[in-house]
Amino acid sequence: MIAGKTWREIRMIGLAYILILEMLAIPVLMLWPDIYADLQRSTLFRSLGVDWIKRLGSGISQRNEEVAYLNWCAVMLFFRSTNLVGTAASVLIGTGLFAREREANTLEFLLARPISRSSLLWQKFWPCAVVVTAPIFIVNATAIPWSWQLELDLPKWELFLASLHAAIFALAFLTLTMYVSIIVRVQAHVAAIVGAFAVLQIGMYLTQRIRPYSLFRLVDFDWYAPIMTGNTPAWQMFDPIRSHGFTTYLIAATVLLYLLSWRAIHRTEP
Amino acid sequence: MSDELIRIAGLQKSYDQHEVLHDINLSIHRGQLLGLIGPNGAGKSTLLRCLVGLVQRSGGELSLFGRDPATHSLQIRRQACYLPGETGVYHQMTGARFLKFALGFYAKQSLQLKERLLEQFQLPLNQKVRSYSAGMKQKLALIATLVPDVALYLLDEPDRGLDASVRFYLRDVLRTLKDQGKTIVLSSHHLSEVETLADRLEFLLNGRFVSNERLQRARAQLRRQPRIRLRSGHTLPDGAKLIRTEPDGILVVETDNDPMQWLQSFPQGAVASAEVGVDRLEDLYQLLLQDEVTPHCGVGDQTSAAEVAGGDA
Numbered sequence: 001m002i003a004g005k006t007w008r009e010i011r012m013i014g015l016a017y018i019l020i021l022e023m024l025a026i027p028v029l030m031l032w033p034d035i036y037a038d039l040q041r042s043t044l045f046r047s048l049g050v051d052w053i054k055r056l057g058s059g060i061s062q063r064n065e066e067v068a069y070l071n072w073c074a075v076m077l078f079f080r081s082t083n084l085v086g087t088a089a090s091v092l093i094g095t096g097l098f099a100r101e102r103e104a105n106t107l108e109f110l111l112a113r114p115i116s117r118s119s120l121l122w123q124k125f126w127p128c129a130v131v132v133t134a135p136i137f138i139v140n141a142t143a144i145p146w147s148w149q150l151e152l153d154l155p156k157w158e159l160f161l162a163s164l165h166a167a168i169f170a171l172a173f174l175t176l177t178m179y180v181s182i183i184v185r186v187q188a189h190v191a192a193i194v195g196a197f198a199v200l201q202i203g204m205y206l207t208q209r210i211r212p213y214s215l216f217r218l219v220d221f222d223w224y225a226p227i228m229t230g231n232t233p234a235w236q237m238f239d240p241i242r243s244h245g246f247t248t249y250l251i252a253a254t255v256l257l258y259l260l261s262w263r264a265i266h267r268t269e270p
Numbered sequence: 271m272s273d274e275l276i277r278i279a280g281l282q283k284s285y286d287q288h289e290v291l292h293d294i295n296l297s298i299h300r301g302q303l304l305g306l307i308g309p310n311g312a313g314k315s316t317l318l319r320c321l322v323g324l325v326q327r328s329g330g331e332l333s334l335f336g337r338d339p340a341t342h343s344l345q346i347r348r349q350a351c352y353l354p355g356e357t358g359v360y361h362q363m364t365g366a367r368f369l370k371f372a373l374g375f376y377a378k379q380s381l382q383l384k385e386r387l388l389e390q391f392q393l394p395l396n397q398k399v400r401s402y403s404a405g406m407k408q409k410l411a412l413i414a415t416l417v418p419d420v421a422l423y424l425l426d427e428p429d430r431g432l433d434a435s436v437r438f439y440l441r442d443v444l445r446t447l448k449d450q451g452k453t454i455v456l457s458s459h460h461l462s463e464v465e466t467l468a469d470r471l472e473f474l475l476n477g478r479f480v481s482n483e484r485l486q487r488a489r490a491q492l493r494r495q496p497r498i499r500l501r502s503g504h505t506l507p508d509g510a511k512l513i514r515t516e517p518d519g520i521l522v523v524e525t526d527n528d529p530m531q532w533l534q535s536f537p538q539g540a541v542a543s544a545e546v547g548v549d550r551l552e553d554l555y556q557l558l559l560q561d562e563v564t565p566h567c568g569v570g571d572q573t574s575a576a577e578v579a580g581g582d583a
Contacts, residue, residue: 001374009362109358109411111324113375114348269325270354 002115002123007131010093014131017089021081021139028076029146032069036061039068050208056221067229069152073159074224077143078166082136083219086170089135091194093128094177098265099187108270117265125178125258132174133167140166161234162227168250169219173198175257182264218246273299275422275453276321280330283316283477290316292477294330298455298470300421303448305468306457309555313477314457315355318424321455322352334422351376353415355426355457357407361400365393365410372414383443384417390439404431416443423447425456429463441467461551475558488557495553496529497522497545504540507532522553 028035039045045057059071101107110120140163147154177194184190204214211217223246226232236243274297281294291313298304306314319325321334323343332339334346360368373379388395391409399407408431416423428444429437437460444454444467458464465471473480495513497520506512509532510523525532529546 001371005360005371104361105354105356105358106360107358108319108324108354108356109372112322112347112352112354113372114344115375116344270319 002110002120003127006097006124007127009096010128010131013089013093014135017085017131018135018139020085021135022142024081024085025077025139025143026146028072029143030149032072032150032152035072036065036068052211052220052222059221059225066152069147069150070154070158070228071221071225073143073154074162074228075221077140078162078219078224078228079221082140082163082166082170083216086132086136086166087173087198090132090170090173091177091191091198093132094174095181095187095190095194097124097128097178098181098268099184099190102185102270103187107268111268111270118262121262121265125175125261128174128178129171132170136167136170137163155228155230158228158230161232161237162224165223165227165237165247165250166219168247168254172250172254172257175254175261179257179261179264182261182268218250275300275302275335276455277333278330279332281317281320281327281332282329283313283320283325284328290477291320291327294477294479296472296479298453300453301448301451302469303444303454303456303467305464305471306455306474307459307461307464307471307551308457308474309551312474314474315426317474318352318355318426318455318457322347322350322424324352349420350422350424351415351418351420352424353411353426353428355430357404357411357430359399359402359407359410359414362398364398365395365402368399368410369395369414373417376418376420378419379417380419381417383446384413387413387416387443391436405433405436408432409436412440416447421453423452423454423456425454427457427459429458429460437463459551461554462548473558475555480558484558488554491524491557492550492553493547494529495522495524496533497548498533499542499544501540501542504537507535509535 039057039061042061045054045061048054048057056071056075060068060075062068062071098107101110111117115123137160140159143159144154144156173194176197177190180193181187181190184193201215204210205216205220217223223232223244227237232243237245237247239245240248276296276298278294278296281291281296282289283291294317296304306317308314316325320327320332321339323339323346326340335349337345339346360371363371373384387409391406391413393402393406393409393413399410402410408428412428415425415428429440432440441463444456448454448467456464456468473485497516499518499520500506506521506523509527510525513522513524515521533541533544533546
């Protein structure tokens with residue numbers, strides 16, 4: 001019942017989120033032949049002094065067009081679109097989950113119903129989790145037929161793995177926002193806190209010396225490109241002992257934040 | 271099985287250093303209707319929230335249906351329906367959808383009562399709740415609270431925002447529920463209306479129950495305090511002491527004898543209006559607060575008591 005109500009509240013945001021992701025994807029995919037031709041002529045990226053931009057430029061301007069296109073998708077579909085739009089959607093959806101209920105005096109109404117707080121949390125969380133993650137898989141899957149228009153193939157399994165990693169990152173941000181939404185009473189304050197955190201992380205990412213400490217280091221080109229080109233098999237994504245295991249870290253963060261939310265909702269008073 | 275449905279012993283609730291409820295003791299039996307009266311901030315809502323397990327007590331013992339709300343809140347909420355003091359309805363829903371949502375949590379509902387309330391309240395259920403007035407939202411919340419067929423109803427100011435005719439109707443509905451053996455705890459600011467309905471009345475002041483003896487003493491004192499408005503050119507006759515003059519020109523006086531007899535001593539046409547024997551809650555609060563600060567003060571100390579009450583409010 002609460003899940004149905006949550007779904008009705010966020011379904012339009014979910015639709016807008018899909019459309020934005022798709023509108024960001026189509027031009028960069030369709031313009032690829034022109035962009036690739038320009039990249040072949042330009043030495044701009046190679047002359048830049050920033051390491052990660054140089055690597056990115058080198059990846060998308062490779063002589064092998066199929067590999068270059070996979071790197072281009074890693075940059076545009078994941079590093080740009082899902083990171084930014086996914087994070088924004090997570091924050092937008094998550095801020096209102098509990099803080100808005102509290103502001104509208106409906107949290108007390110909900111907490112007084114014969115439903116456990118664990119169930120309340122879950123029924124609010126899972127529709128949001130679906131709305132935040134499903135568009136990432138859907139939009140990235142549509143990149144396959146769009147690529148056929150360019151007579152290029154996108155590997156389905158690798159695309160799925162990259163989408164999975166992006167979706168878990170968005171989910172971690174959603175869970176963080178939900179946690180803050182429980183412990184902070186005003187929706188605007190939730191948005192300010194999580195928004196400031198995200199901006200700080202982006203700022204750290206763009207600053208060379210502290211870049212390794214940014215959360216966005218877990219979802220950048222250096223991580224997506226090897227997945228898309230098949231150089232990071234699935235086990236490496238999930239094995240933090242023998243490999244980076246970044247996906248496992250994101251899952252662990254999501255689970256931890258969910259448990260913190262669970263504890264917070266059990267302690268909260270209207 | 272014991273007939274005692276709610277048992278409270280030495281209940282305490284504090285927020286940081288501020289004690290909201292202090293040593294509350296209460297026992298409510300099945301089928302009883304308890305009226306909770308008290309000024310804003312007295313702790314009525316906190317007490318109801320403790321009962322339904324929405325807030326955790328700081329001390330004392332509490333049980334409903336033989337269970338502790340701190341550990342068995344869900345089981346209690348399956349048998350109890352709570353109406354929050356602040357009307358909580360979803361503005362983006364239509365009235366019909368809100369009712370479907372709110373009532374969907376309960377396995378058993380009184381459809382007869384639902385039809386009766388819907389017919390009486392005449393709510394535009396197909397419209398969004400955001401277009402409702404405050405009174406209409408309260409009516410909607412009342413339907414959502416009273417229609418579930420549960421054993422206990424905890425109602426925090428159910429008459430908030432309702433006009434007199436609806437309040438009287440609500441009183442009839444609550445009486446019907448009581449006759450059906452339901453237990454009801456309700457807080458209100460309408461002393462006389464709750465008094466006609468409740469089996470018991472508890473007056474909460476600064477987080478403590480006021481003893482019945484103290485309450486009756488204060489009410490008896492109030493009954494000796496008529497409120498009159500004199501026509502110009504007339505003064506108060508002997509046999510009464512002026513306590514205060516209110517901004518609208520009403521004189522509150524205390525008589526030595528029966529106020530009705532005293533009023534008859536006025537020359538004809540001197541009194542524009544008079545009110546005798548009415549329990550005005552604000553006056554009652556002031557008297558009880560005064561009693562709390564200076565337990566044995568005389569009539570002449572009324573002004574300082576009013577200041578104390580005003581300062582507290």
